[in-house]
Each structure stands twice: as C-alpha cells, then as structure tokens.
Amino acid sequence: MELKLIAQELTQTSKTTSDALVILVPDTFKPEKFVSKAAAAKVAAPQNLQELIAQAMRAGDFEPLLGKTLHVYRHALIQATRLVLVGVADGSAKNIKAAVATALAGLKSTSIKKLTISLSLLEDTDAASVRAAFFAAADASYVYSTTKPKADGRKLTHITVAVQKDAMSATELIAVQAYITPFIAGIEFAKEWANRPANHATPTLLGKAAQSLAQYKNIKVDVLGLKEVSKLKMGSFMSVAQGSDQPLRFIVLKYSGAAKTMAPTVLVGKGITFDTGGISLKPGAEMDEMKFDMCGAASVLGTFRALAGLQPKINVVGLIPACENMPSGKAVKPGDVVTSMSGQTIENLNTDAEGRLILCDALTYAERFKPRAVIDIATLTGACVIALGNLRSGLFSSDDALAQSLFDAGEQSGDLCWRMPLDEDYAEGLKSNFADMANVAGRAGGSITAAKFLQKFTAKYPWAHLDIAGTAWKSGAAKGATGRPVPLLLHYLLESDAK
Ligand code: BES
Ligand code: MN
Ligand code: ZN
Numbered sequence: 001m002e003l004k005l006i007a008q009e010l011t012q013t014s015k016t017t018s019d020a021l022v023i024l025v026p027d028t029f030k031p032e033k034f035v036s037k038a039a040a041a042k043v044a045a046p047q048n049l050q051e052l053i054a055q056a057m058r059a060g061d062f063e064p065l066l067g068k069t070l071h072v073y074r075h076a077l078i079q080a081t082r083l084v085l086v087g088v089a090d091g092s093a094k095n096i097k098a099a100v101a102t103a104l105a106g107l108k109s110t111s112i113k114k115l116t117i118s119l120s121l122l123e124d125t126d127a128a129s130v131r132a133a134f135f136a137a138a139d140a141s142y143v144y145s146t147t148k149p150k151a152d153g154r155k156l157t158h159i160t161v162a163v164q165k166d167a168m169s170a171t172e173l174i175a176v177q178a179y180i181t182p183f184i185a186g187i188e189f190a191k192e193w194a195n196r197p198a199n200h201a202t203p204t205l206l207g208k209a210a211q212s213l214a215q216y217k218n219i220k221v222d223v224l225g226l227k228e229v230s231k232l233k234m235g236s237f238m239s240v241a242q243g244s245d246q247p248l249r250f251i252v253l254k255y256s257g258a259a260k261t262m263a264p265t266v267l268v269g270k271g272i273t274f275d276t277g278g279i280s281l282k283p284g285a286e287m288d289e290m291k292f293d294m295c296g297a298a299s300v301l302g303t304f305r306a307l308a309g310l311q312p313k314i315n316v317v318g319l320i321p322a323c324e325n326m327p328s329g330k331a332v333k334p335g336d337v338v339t340s341m342s343g344q345t346i347e348n349l350n351t352d353a354e355g356r357l358i359l360c361d362a363l364t365y366a367e368r369f370k371p372r373a374v375i376d377i378a379t380l381t382g383a384c385v386i387a388l389g390n391l392r393s394g395l396f397s398s399d400d401a402l403a404q405s406l407f408d409a410g411e412q413s414g415d416l417c418w419r420m421p422l423d424e425d426y427a428e429g430l431k432s433n434f435a436d437m438a439n440v441a442g443r444a445g446g447s448i449t450a451a452k453f454l455q456k457f458t459a460k461y462p463w464a465h466l467d468i469a470g471t472a473w474k475s476g477a478a479k480g481a482t483g484r485p486v487p488l489l490l491h492y493l494l495e496s497d498a499k
Contacts, residue, residue, distance in 0.1 A: 005161050009120060019111060022104075027064045082112075091122040096133050099136075100132070127168075130163065182309025238338075239336065239357065240278070240354045244324035248323040253300070263371055265372055280334060282352060296377035304316070344436040377466045395466055396466075417466060426448045429449055
C-alpha cells in the first residue's frame with residue numbers, strides 16, 4: 001500500500017482521479033457561508049464541493065454528526081468515481097477514526113484501489129488526526145488470507161490523505177508520512193500472527209516469524225529451544241510447556257538503534273499459542289479464541305517490525321516465551337510445585353493460570369539487560385475483561401513515571417489503557433503452604449492478583465504490565481486481532497527516543 005500525505009485545498013483534491021473521495025465534514029462547517037436558504041430552495045447546481053455540502057445540509061440530506069454519510073456517484077464536480085461525505089462532529093482524532101471507518105464500511109465495493117481522504121474542512125489537524133485517518137483506512141481494508149486462500153486480498157493500493165494548506169509544515173508532512181508506513185506494517189504484522197490459527201502459529205513458527213525480522217537493519221534474533229531454556233533453569237516456563245507435543249521456544253529480539261551503553265527497554269510478550277487451560281481444562285464454548293493467547297507475543301513482533309522501518313535511536317529487547325498449554329499424561333497437575341528461574345517456588349493451583357508462569361521466567365531473564373524499563377504484554381486474565389471491557393487495556397505499574405508515560409502514549413495513539421492498583425494487600429491470596437507462592441488467589445480482583453504475582457519477579461527494574469485480554473481481539477462476526485497495543489508501545493518507545 002502506498003500512503004501519501006498532502007496539503008491541499010478541497011477544490012484541488014476534487015480534481016484528482018481516484019476510486020473514492022471521502023470528505024470529512026466537521027460541525028464547524030456552516031452551510032450559510034456557501035448557500036442561502038433561497039438559493040438552496042431553487043436547487044441551482046452547486047459550483048463547488050462546499051456548495052454541494054451546504055445544499056445537502058440545507059435539504060436535510062446530510063448532517064456533520066458522527067457517522068452520518070451521504071454517497072454520491074460520478075458527480076461532475078469531482079474526478080473521483082465516488083464521493084462520500086461523512087460527519088466527523090468535533091473533528092477529534094477519535095472521531096476521525098470512527099468517521100473513516102464508517103465511510104469505508106459503506107464503500108464495500110471491491111473496485112476501490114485508490115482512496116483519497118480529505119481532512120481539509122477541519123480547522124485544526126495535526127499528526128494525530130492524520131494518523132487516525134490512515135490507521136482507520138488501513139484497518140478497514142485489512143484482509144486475513146493466510147488460511148483462506150480464496151478470499152479476495154486487499155484491493156486498496158493507494159491511500160492519500162489531504163489536509164488544509166497551512167495545517168502542517170512541509171517538513172512535518174514528510175516526517176508524518178515517513179512514519180505512518182512502518183507503523184501500519186507493524187500493526188499488520190501483529191494482526192497477521194495473532195489471527196493465524198494455533199496449528200499455523202506454533203511456537204516453532206513464531207520463532208521463524210521472529211527470525212524473519214533479522215533481515216532488517218539493527219535487528220538480531222535468537223531463538224532458544226528446550227535445551228537452552230533448561231540450562232537457564234526456567235522451571236516455571238517449562239512446566240507449562242511439558243503437556244504439549246509442540247516444543248517450546250524462547251525468542252530474544254534485539255533492536256540496537258543507539259549506543260550499547262544506552263539501557264534498553266525490554267518488552268515481554270505472552271506467547272501461549274493455544275490455551276486449553278491444561279488439566280484445569282477450559283469449557284468448550286469459544287475455546288477457539290484461545291489461539292489469540294499469543295497476542296502479547298504478536299504485539300512484540302509487530303513492534304519490532306515497525307522499529308525496523310522507523311530506525312529510532314533507542315535500544316529495545318523483545319522476549320517471547322512461547323508454548324502451548326495442553327492437558328496430557330505429561331502435563332503439569334494442580335498442586336505441583338515448580339522452581340522458577342528466580343529460585344522462588346510456585347504451587348500450581350490452577351493450570352489455566354499459565355500466562356504468569358511463563359512470563360515470570362522471562363521477567364527474570366530480562367534482568368541481564370539492566371533495562372531502563374520492562375513492559376510485559378499479556379492476554380492474562382478474563383477478570384480484566386470484566387473490569388475494563390474492550391476499550392482500555394489494564395495498566396499495572398510499580399513506577400509512577402512509567403505508568404504516566406504509558407497512559408499518555410495510550411491517549412495520544414488512541415490505543416487506550418487504564419491504570420489499576422497494586423496494593424500489597426492484594427498479594428495476600430497468593431500465599432501457599434507448600435511453596436513461596438501459589439499461582440492463583442481467589443476470584444476477586446483477578447487481574448490485580450495476577451499482576452501481583454508478576455510483580456514478585458520484577459524487583460530489579462521499573463516495571464509495567466499491560467493486560468490486553470479485552471483489547472487484543474474482537475469476538476463475534478468481526479472476530480479478529482486488533483493489532484493492539486502496538487500503537488501504544490510504539491508511541492511510548494518513540495517518546496523515549498525524544499528524551
Ligand atoms: N488466557 C487466559 C485469559 C483470558 C481468558 C483472556 C479469556 C481472554 C479471554 C488466561 O490464561 C487464563 O485462563 N486466566 C484465568 C486465570 C484464572 C485461572 C485465575 C482466567 O482469567 O480465568
Ligand atoms: Mn489460561
Ligand atoms: Zn492464557
């Protein structure tokens with residue numbers, strides 16, 4: 001896909017050929033500026049697009065409210081085959097996303113290859129507005145086809161976004177355009193791997209996906225197997241993997257864009273390629289969605305795919321413990337006690353609380369990088385979905401500054417999160433008579449007790465945890481990965497570049 005950002009007035013945009021022109025109309029657009037009531041009543045042919053919009057508004061056929069649309073086919077005023085007016089209300093980045101999504105949903109025609117989105121009627125557009133438009137268009141046109149070879153692939157080949165002439169400086173336009181393409185490539189890499197069914201995204205294949213990123217400048221990848229992991233004494237991680245016939249992988253990615261002396265940020269992604277619950281077997285309904293239990297891992301891969309294109313002057317390490325959680329004669333059993341890499345012992349009271357068991361060893365491994373911060377990303381608990389639904393990811397952090405930066409990155413990218421508490425009292429339920437800790441507490445505050453478990457392995461560095469169980473994929477008719485929280489992570493990392 002070719003993405004282009006230009007500064008251009010609407011009249012000029014209307015003269016460009018494309019399959020569809022989508023014009024976002026904000027509530028600041030005043031029809032009386034372009035056409036009087038009397039003129040509208042006579043229905044004189046509009047002389048320009050503003051007049052056309054004004055007439056449609058006067059006639060009650062269009063309103064600049066969010067999600068309102070008017071479709072026009074082959075109009076003399078425009079070179080584009082289709083024109084869509086879409087209301088964007090206050091013109092916020094959030095509304096731009098929603099408006100573009102609505103417009104494109106109404107343009108399901110497969111013949112749209114070239115799309116132009118005009119933001120030039122909006123009074124103040126910035127980098128966030130432009131990103132929102134591109135992301136929404138990319139998201140709406142994404143097609144999963146890996147295991148659906150007959151599906152029509154993505155038809156869209158060109159997306160142009162036009163902003164008002166003086167909205168951004170030429171250098172800003174170039175900078176934003178340069179950064180959008182790798183950003184979207186990262187999001188789509190994450191979606192792609194998250195969407196693949198478990199038999200097409202085994203730990204081995206995830207390892208290969210990671211290795212494919214080593215072709216890019218400044219990226220190195222190491223994929224460890226059972227022998228190396230056993231040497232590292234990752235007893236907790238290995239106990240989850242032991243029930244499966246698929247061999248585990250521990251993936252280490254390194255992006256080195258800055259001097260070696262600069263401490264890296266470490267991203268740790270939960271890579272359970274399928275979560276049956278193990279001996280504490282999950283119920284059958286919707287169990288297929290547990291192929292998405294590696295969305296944390298996919299977000300780390302996607303972030304690295306984007307870093308490859310962005311080449312910021314920072315250092316980032318990605319760690320992915322990857323395995324299946326299966327019941328079998330060899331599987332770990334409730335009550336089993338294992339020794340984690342940290343030396344702390346864990347009583348496994350529920351084999352379905354496996355994510356924390358693979359993450360804890362990766363968090364201990366992270367110490368060796370003397371990181372400036374460690375962020376783990378995991379589809380960790382159903383309880384987080386109950387707490388925050390599908391809008392905001394759960395954010396847990398022992399470090400206020402880190403929490404604030406991640407929260408801000410969420411707001412700026414539109415990939416939202418919400419901080420949750422970590423009071424020590426919440427760890428009470430993790431006490432065990434047979435080990436240093438149990439892997440589960442009671443049902444109450446389940447996303448918090450899970451975070452408290454992880455926290456026991458993070459004493460050596462500033463740490464944050466993102467529970468993406470509610471945000472990483474959609475269920476129902478639109479079932480599929482969202483690519484979240486790649487935008488949040490990239491924003492956070494690029495901000496750290498600026499500091
Ligand atoms: N992968 C699941 C969490 C999950 C469940 C995410 C549903 C999204 C939707 C995780 O491994 C899990 O099973 N967690 C248990 C923890 C419990 C046993 C303490 C859960 O949330 O039920
Ligand atoms: Mn589980
Ligand atoms: Zn899980």
